Amino acid sequence: GQQVMQIPQYQHVQEGEDFTTYCNSSTTLSNIQWYKQRPGRHPVFKIQLVKSGEVKKQKRLTFQFGEAKKNSSLHITATQTTDVGTYFCAAYNDMRFGAGTRLTVKP
């Protein structure tokens, strides 16, 4: 199955700073999905990217799919305490997830 590597594993930021997490694959991906998991809760779908070079925005969140469809990123502008959680990418095929990036935000 398709393996996705996610970096960094942890990120601690001051509120108002930006945050980026990256998802990388050695093979071309059909699509990629992003999920957010708040502490103690279940993962919740955020977005799906399908097209090469696709960029989608959700308020302060920007999701990108690489031109070669082998990598993806999630960028959060001006983090808030409500952004705390673990962000996962998931590759199509059989819905395997990256290890996630755990974001903590200091007020």
Add this chain to the structure above:
Amino acid sequence: NAGVTQTPKFQVLKTGQSMTLQCAQDMNHNSMYWYRQDPGMGLRLIYYSASEGTTDKGEVPNGYNVSRLNKREFSLRLESAAPSQTSVYFCASSVAGGSTEAFFGQGTRLTVV
């Protein structure tokens, strides 16, 4: 609209005991999944069912069995629990495989002593 419902929410087992985790979805989804989540390990796929009547192994199937009872229900069975199976288990469903978003249940926190 309940979405994906898992039972039980918490369970403590002794080594060697068996149990079945139940999962049901009311969204008429075709595909269903079982994941386990361990600290720092992310979500690892145990088994999945692309459609009613089919099941396939995921990344970590050893020690588990599954049954797709009907379109709504997908159960996970531990025949002889081991401490290494202490984890949080999530069931998820989607309309059709990985090309559509997955909806997760609230999780089952299992401890094997």
